[in-house]
Structure formats: C-alpha cells, structure tokens
Amino acid sequence: MKLWPWLLALAACGDNADPPIVQLQSSSIALSRDGATLFVVNPDSDSISIIDTADRALVAEVLLAPAPPAVDAAGAFTPAVMPRALVVAPDGETLYVTGERAGALFAVDIASRAVRSVAVCSEPIGVLADNHRVFVACSQDASVVAVDIATFAVADRIAVTAMPWALAFADDGALLVTHFMGPGVTAIDPRTLRVRGGITLRDVAAGEDARLAHGEIRGLYAAAVRPGTDEVWLPHLLLATDTAQPRLDFETTVFPAVTVARDNGYQVTLSNDALDVPGTDGAFGDVVSGPHALAFTRDGALALVVDTNSEDILAIDTALGVQAALARPLPGHMPEGIALSPDDALAYIDLRNTGDIAVVRIDRVDPAGPRVALSADGPPIARLERDPMPAALRLGQHLFYSANSDEYPITRNHWVACASCHLEGRSDGVTWRFVQGPRDTPSNAGGMIGTGFLFRTADRTRVQDYWHTIAIEQGGTFDPITDAALLDALAGYVNRGIPLPVPPTTDPALVAAGKAIFERVDVGCATCHTGPALTDSGAGNPTLDLAGAVLLHDVGTCVVDGEFPDVPHADVAGNPREPCLFDTPSLRGVAASPPYLHDGSAPTLRAVLEQTRGKMGNITQLSAADLDALVEYMRSL
Numbered sequence: 001m002k003l004w005p006w007l008l009a010l011a012a013c014g015d016n017a018d019p020p021i022v023q024l025q026s027s028s029i030a031l032s033r034d035g036a037t038l039f040v041v042n043p044d045s046d047s048i049s050i051i052d053t054a055d056r057a058l059v060a061e062v063l064l065a066p067a068p069p070a071v072d073a074a075g076a077f078t079p080a081v082m083p084r085a086l087v088v089a090p091d092g093e094t095l096y097v098t099g100e101r102a103g104a105l106f107a108v109d110i111a112s113r114a115v116r117s118v119a120v121c122s123e124p125i126g127v128l129a130d131n132h133r134v135f136v137a138c139s140q141d142a143s144v145v146a147v148d149i150a151t152f153a154v155a156d157r158i159a160v161t162a163m164p165w166a167l168a169f170a171d172d173g174a175l176l177v178t179h180f181m182g183p184g185v186t187a188i189d190p191r192t193l194r195v196r197g198g199i200t201l202r203d204v205a206a207g208e209d210a211r212l213a214h215g216e217i218r219g220l221y222a223a224a225v226r227p228g229t230d231e232v233w234l235p236h237l238l239l240a241t242d243t244a245q246p247r248l249d250f251e252t253t254v255f256p257a258v259t260v261a262r263d264n265g266y267q268v269t270l271s272n273d274a275l276d277v278p279g280t281d282g283a284f285g286d287v288v289s290g291p292h293a294l295a296f297t298r299d300g301a302l303a304l305v306v307d308t309n310s311e312d313i314l315a316i317d318t319a320l321g322v323q324a325a326l327a328r329p330l331p332g333h334m335p336e337g338i339a340l341s342p343d344d345a346l347a348y349i350d351l352r353n354t355g356d357i358a359v360v361r362i363d364r365v366d367p368a369g370p371r372v373a374l375s376a377d378g379p380p381i382a383r384l385e386r387d388p389m390p391a392a393l394r395l396g397q398h399l400f401y402s403a404n405s406d407e408y409p410i411t412r413n414h415w416v417a418c419a420s421c422h423l424e425g426r427s428d429g430v431t432w433r434f435v436q437g438p439r440d441t442p443s444n445a446g447g448m449i450g451t452g453f454l455f456r457t458a459d460r461t462r463v464q465d466y467w468h469t470i471a472i473e474q475g476g477t478f479d480p481i482t483d484a485a486l487l488d489a490l491a492g493y494v495n496r497g498i499p500l501p502v503p504p505t506t507d508p509a510l511v512a513a514g515k516a517i518f519e520r521v522d523v524g525c526a527t528c529h530t531g532p533a534l535t536d537s538g539a540g541n542p543t544l545d546l547a548g549a550v551l552l553h554d555v556g557t558c559v560v561d562g563e564f565p566d567v568p569h570a571d572v573a574g575n576p577r578e579p580c581l582f583d584t585p586s587l588r589g590v591a592a593s594p595p596y597l598h599d600g601s602a603p604t605l606r607a608v609l610e611q612t613r614g615k616m617g618n619i620t621q622l623s624a625a626d627l628d629a630l631v632e633y634m635r636s637l
Helices: 005-011 390-403 463-472 484-496 508-519 606-609 624-634
Strands: 030-033 037-040 049-051 058-062 083-088 092-101 103-108 113-118 124-128 133-138 143-148 151-159 164-169 175-179 186-187 194-200 217-218 231-239 254-261 267-271 293-294 302-307 312-317 322-327 334-340 346-351 358-362 372-376 431-434 437-440
Touching: 030 083, 030 346, 037 083, 037 346, 049 083, 092 124, 092 334, 103 124, 103 346, 133 164, 143 164, 175 217, 186 231, 194 293, 231 293, 254 293, 293 334, 302 334, 302 346, 312 372, 322 372, 390 484, 463 484, 508 624
Parallel strands: 030 334, 083 124, 124 164
Antiparallel strands: 030 037, 037 049, 049 058, 083 092, 092 103, 103 113, 124 133, 133 143, 143 151, 164 175, 175 186, 186 194, 217 231, 231 254, 254 267, 293 302, 302 312, 312 322, 334 346, 346 358, 358 372, 431 437
16 A cells, blocks of 8 residues: 555654654554564453464453453353454554453553553544544544543544444545445545545446345444555445345345445445346456455455355455455354455455354465465464353354355355345334335344333244244244254343444433423323333233234334335234234334334434324424434434
C-alpha cells in the first residue's frame, strides 16, 4: 500500500520519529511487526490470547473481565466484555481491544499483560490506532470515537450513519468506516474527526435467472485497501429479496460478494452464481458463504477472503477479479479473522467456535504472479486455557453459523446458514416474500423463551420448528426426528447463547418520561407489550397450543394490495391463520433491529408510532415531544 505523505516523512526522520503504522484495518486477529507473536480476541471467553508463532503455542490468555463468563441461573451464557477486535499500537508495546458488551476500549500492555479500560460507547466493534489516537466504531451509538493515547481518555467523537462496524486506513490517510447494514463506507479525517466523503455501495440488480448473484447489500464486516491502489475491497452478503416463495430457495436467497470500489464512482461486485446456470459469469468458481474478513498479500496480487459460514478461505486474483484458489474445509469452525505472516507465506485464521487458529500455507505457483495453492500447514493452534462455553452451546453455535454441507445437511452445496439472515444472531434488516406475505426478519437476540409464539402470525411454537426453514429456504435435509438432538442444540444456542443487544446510549430523563407514557392506561402501549418480554403473545395459552386460543391483533398494518399482499395461510400444525391478525413482538433490544412491523415498512421506531396512529393503542393524543420520549424509552429496552 502507498504510505501516506506524513508517514513517509516520519519514516525518514530516524530513531526519533513516530513508528510507521503497520495495521491498516481492524481485525479479530493480528501479528506483531516481526511476525513472532500473534494476538486474537476470544469473544466467548472475555479474553485475548497471545501466541508464539515459532512454537505455535499459547503464551498467555489475558482475561479482560473480573472472571470468565459462566452460565447463569436461567441457563443463559452472556459474556461481560465480548472482545471483538484488536489493534497492535504502532510502537508494538500495547494492544487496544474493543469490548462489545462492556462498552469499553481496553489497553493491554504486551510485556506485563496489565489491563486498563475506558468507557467509550455502546457496542464498540472496529478499532484502529495511529501514533496519537485510537479510533473506535460504535455500532449501537452510530458514532466513531477517538481516544487519546497519552491520556487514555475520550478526546473526540463524531456521529455517522447507522451501525459503523469495521475500520480501515485509506492510502490518502482517511479513516474508512463500514456500515454493517449498508449503504457503504464513510471516510473521516483522523486528525479532525470530520467526515470528508464516502462510498455508497449499489445493490446488485436481478438478472434473467434468479440464481444469478444479486440482491441488497448487508453484513459489511470488513474493509481493506488494495496495496498500491485506491481500491477499497468490501466483503459482504447479497440478499435476493425480489424472489418470492415457492421459487425462493437456497440458491436464490443469499450470495457471497466482494465489492471493489473507488471514490470516483467505480464499482464492481464479485460473487458466485449457481454453477449450473447457462452462461454463468460468477467470479468465484466455488460456492462460498458468509464472507467475513479479507487480507491482501503485500504485492496486492491476491486477496484472501475468510468465509465464516462455508468455513473456508478463498484466494482472489485481484488483477482479473476471479477465484485463484480455495481451501476447504478449514480444520475448525466459525472462521472470523485473518492475519498474514510478514513474508505472505502463511495465513493465520481465527476459528472462534473451536477456540483455535488454523495455519494455511500460501504457495505461489508462479512466484512473479497470482497463481497460488492453499493448504493446511499443521494442526490448529489451541488458544484457550479452558473454554467457558458449555459444549452443547458450542455445538448449537456451530450449527447456527455453519453452511458446511459436507459436515451437516443444514443446507445444500455450502449456500445458507441460519446466520445468513440472522446476522450476529439478530436481523438482516430486509423483508422477504414468504408464502404468508411480506415478512421482515426478526431478531433472535435474547432467545425465544418467554416470548410466546414464533413468526409474525404465531405459526410456530419453538425454535426446533425452524427445521421447516432449513428444509425450504436453506435447502437442507434436517429431519425433526432423526436430527432432534441437533435441533435441540441449535435451539439451546438461540435461546441461551445469543445475548440481547446492549441498548444505545440514551437520555435518562427522556427515558423516564417515555416509560411513564408507555405505562399510561389511556395510551395503551403496555396493554399488549406487557410482562418481562414486553409481549402478550401466548397469553391465556401457557402451553402454546397452536390449536388453542391464539391472541392476535389487527394493528392496521396489513398489506392488502400491491403485487405481494398478506394472505390467509396455515401454521405448522395446519391451523388457519387470517392474513391481517398479527402476534405481538417483544420489545427487548428493539433498537437494534430496524426496520419494523411485519413487513418492514417502518424504517424507525418513530415511524412505527406515526404509521399506527389511531390504529394501535391511543397515541393520537400524544404530542411530538411525547413521541420523542416514547421512542427514547423503547431505545433503552
């Protein structure tokens, strides 16, 4: 990559100059400058691991919380910190680590392993550092925070559009911020922390065949600038929401993609298509799923993409924009990050679910070009002293994130995982055209226990019923009887292993005022949104008998016209459901799952209130200030 002009000046100043920045993108895994030490976050263990790359052995596991996470009295497993990304400071002496659930930035002294922290925001994810500041992407607060290295205090912050996630430094010095659910990237001046531009990614239009890669862009987990160019490479998903059931299936639902963009408007999206489509022009020769992380070789000839769901690593010839090699399967589960050795001979891959690190050899078939062979280089490196997550939850986590059809029949040909639509265990923020009508993807965060019936019209009763989804949209062959143990493990993880989101930062006085309005009998919000889960779903029917009394409501949001309306249908037991009667959703963690309503027609919580005025409760009497307070209260849940 081209060094920034001011970094070139620093490098030329001798021993008194600040060290050059070597980590140019946020990641869950990173190497020391000399490649001798590897660092990786352990989100489910509240720790980071330090690995000796020569011995391929764990040197230390550094705990960031007072104690390792453990299952609580209700059986839920909720880490206190959940570290998500780390960066090695330019001086090589300190690690900076984001703690998603702690809302903090941690500084770990590499030599002494002493830990200190500073509160930064709600759900910090990406992190990068220059010689003077540490930058943090605050996903729930829609902001980027700068922490002064000398004082280890928040020095500045800037509001950006929704869900900032990954960070990268551009060749011109800009700090690039991806937005997890789109529309693209914001460019920020790291010195002034002011927006200086950005890139809006374009959704990919449908072609003649629904199996050709297309759809809405979601899941912008990473960004990297190709060395020697101004190209920003962004791995993500394409969600093909234009296709309706029954045509909607595993190879028409979700596509992996890497968009290559420049700030002059140039964009090209690389992806795969169904391999039997005549005239296919897919860039990837193999089907992969869940692109999550990306790293370039130093010469920029190869991009190495880690695919979480298909559990592989894909090499892309950057000059031609096509697949150069694929290594599958990796010797572990749920890969989320990648770091390349200084000589580009080895790739170290973060395997979150199995708590180890895969080592993949990168052999250039043509030393002067991009032709390459990828192969496992020895066994994975263990990185945990002890795994605090129970084995049953680990299995469920693996199943939830896996599209590895070579191992389990959860999909066909490595296409779709549960996590393809429930990103981070939450929502994908799109509306699908299901048989029942338009359906926004609900969040699984916090689990389904205590929330009553499932699906928008109470069509299912438990997570195990999602074998129907596995069989229909995912193209899998899970059997509810012979695969009952696997379905139970999957349900156990969904119900007990996906924590509720940490609410965004809110105004306490406004929250209190909104809570009072919410609970007013004459307003009526708490009439339906009641109890611990803030829903009346299942009221009067404690066993959730689908043939019994099922409390549903007409809230005036039924889609009755257009090309895809709500229609009468049956639940999984064959009981009839009317098209315009809906189950009350839980409001727990509601701020993290826009858009809203069963068809995703309300982009914000305020829009929900506006769209249902006079149809739901009695909010017509409320002033604009009352609505603001009500929204703030819901954001705090």
